Amino acid sequence: MNWLANNPPSLAELLLGPIVVAFVGAIVGLVYLGIDRVLVARMQARVGPPVAQPFRDVSKLMMKESIIPNGSLRWLFQFAPVMCVMGAVVLLLYIPLFGRPAIFEGSGDAILVIYLMTIPSLALVVGGFASSSPYASVGAQREMVVMISYEFPLSVIIVSLAWRIMQVTGANAFSLATIGQYPIWELVGPLGFAGAILLLVSLIAVTPGELGRIPFDIAEAETELAGGMLVEYSGRNLALFYLGNAIRGFAVLSLVVALFFPYNIGGALGISAAAGRIAVDAVFFLGKVLAVMFVAVAVVRSAVARFRVNQASAFYLVAVTLVSVIGLLLIWADFAL
Known part of the structure; x- marks a missing residue:
């Protein structure tokens, strides 16, 4: 069921919703950082x-003060941080948060978020090239390599979930609302369950690369590139990139929750009051995001050293892609058999 179609937002919600989401996303994102x-x-x-x-x-x-380097493409150099923040906020608008539907949910939003997730990274790349710094240019090239590498397994994960849901329910499977309504764990047998676990492992592996965290912080690499794409940024422009990355981090972690753990507990606990149920679901959602962050980001970056760019690319294009494809095949076999 398309919640947005049955509950069209008012003009005030359309205007205030993005502002509230941006504010909450920035606060929560910084807290999680x-x-x-x-x-x-x-x-x-x-x-x-x-x-x-x-x-x-x-x-x-x-x-x-925001210092603009000589030789840079001035307008693009200053626009890139704004693009990073705006891209992260728009991404957040399409992801279910705090156990509630997304503000801009609709048909095909599961595919749309794949494209929206690239905007903050592209903003970093644009800013790096616009700065005219050789360090930033090398960092931008590395960012593009890593971004291209993890896009395919990410697409395989979402398509696998959507295909299974579509085969079982016939619903609009490329909607995050539908994926949340029909959790993959409830639609598969033993083979499919194993496949879903492999898809989850693949998505957890993609998460630090998407967020540019160790061991995939190759584009910044302070010890090699002095900060990479951000080496020439300072002041408010650097703060905007910082905020954009914080919001993007919250959005990506929330997407993992929306795809694999779209459960609420307010109803299961028998809470009848709407406000109480919403509050409990929101706290539960934040706990799930924290758990995903701990496993996918904190544990990984505390235990693994930075990869070289060729290692990161091979990891995603070979290992993670292989795991995600095996997960897809297991889900298909579970349905076929």
């Missing part, structure tokens, strides 16, 4: 920064 840094520090036996450190970083950068 802080939690991630604390978790990694604890796993590495360090004290680490406080959870509020990302807020302090953004506040400090907002008060500093």
